[in-house]
Structure formats: C-alpha cells, structure tokens
Amino acid sequence: MIIDNGVLYTRAATEATPSLDPKTGYPRRAEEECWHNPIRCQFRARDYSNLTRVQGEAVRLAKYEILIEEQPFAAGTVRLEDVFGGVVCEASVIEVEPLQAVGQIRILI
Numbered sequence: 001m002i003i004d005n006g007v008l009y010t011r012a013a014t015e016a017t018p019s020l021d022p023k024t025g026y027p028r029r030a031e032e033e034c035w036h037n038p039i040r041c042q043f044r045a046r047d048y049s050n051l052t053r054v055q056g057e058a059v060r061l062a063k064y065e066i067l068i069e070e071q072p073f074a075a076g077t078v079r080l081e082d083v084f085g086g087v088v089c090e091a092s093v094i095e096v097e098p099l100q101a102v103g104q105i106r107i108l109i
Contacts, residue, residue, distance in 0.1 A: 002042045002067055002104065006082050009035040010075035035079050042067045043080060043088070046108070062089060066107040070098065073105055080109070 012034055021028050047063040064080060073096060080088040091109040098105050 002040070002069060004040040004042055004083070006041050006043045006066075006080055006088065008039045008041040008043075008066060008068060008107075009079040009081070010037045010039075010073075011077040011079070012036055039068050039071075041080075063094075064089065064091075064109050066109065067099075067104050068107065070100075070103045070105055073107070078107070078109060 020026070043064050043066045045062055046065050047061070049061045050058070052059045052061040066078075066080065075093060077090065077092050079090045082088055089109070093107060093109055095108040096105060097108075
C-alpha cells in the first residue's frame with residue numbers, strides 16, 4: 001500500500017509536422033513532447049542540496065526515490081508533481097527496481 005504524496009507522469013514523443021517558428025524563422029523540432037499516464041506515487045528526497053553553485057549561480061541538486069504500485073513501467077524521462085500540482089522535478093530515470101515482496105516498483109531519479 002502506497003501513501004501517495006505525488007503524481008508521476010511519463011514522457012512520450014509524438015510525431016508532429018515540421019514547420020517554421022513565425023517569431024524567429026527557425027525550423028521547429030519535428031517532435032512534440034507530451035506528458036501522459038498520471039501515476040499516483042509516494043516520493044522522498046534521497047539527496048537534497050540548496051548549496052550547489054554552477055558558474056556562480058545557485059542550483060538545487062536533488063535525487064528522489066519514488067514508489068508506485070506494481071505495473072509495467074518503461075519510461076526514460078518522468079515529471080514528478082506534488083499533490084498540489086506543483087512540479088517537483090523533470091528527470092531521467094536512473095534505475096527501476098521491482099519490489100516483489102510488497103508489490104511495488106522503486107524508481108530512482
């Protein structure tokens with residue numbers, strides 16, 4: 001049983017017609033990204049740091065552990081939102097591990 005505190009979305013690339021951007025005149029990408037498959041999840045920060053700086057700019061560095069109910073899962077990139085609809089992060093999946101004893105999947109991003 002998962003006590004959900006967030007929603008996980010998987011990314012899918014859809015084919016789109018290539019066109020020119022009217023503002024810049026440059027061609028647009030032929031793929032559009034869309035987020036789908038909302039999955040209720042429980043997440044927690046494994047590592048969180050507000051003290052990181054890159055080229056003088058403050059950067060938030062975080063790694064998350066996400067638990068979802070057991071189901072087929074093969075996404076490469078996910079978006080994590082809290083229950084209030086705020087985006088926590090968009091990140092690549094590092095590891096997917098089925099936890100068969102409890103019927104859940106652990107995702108590390």
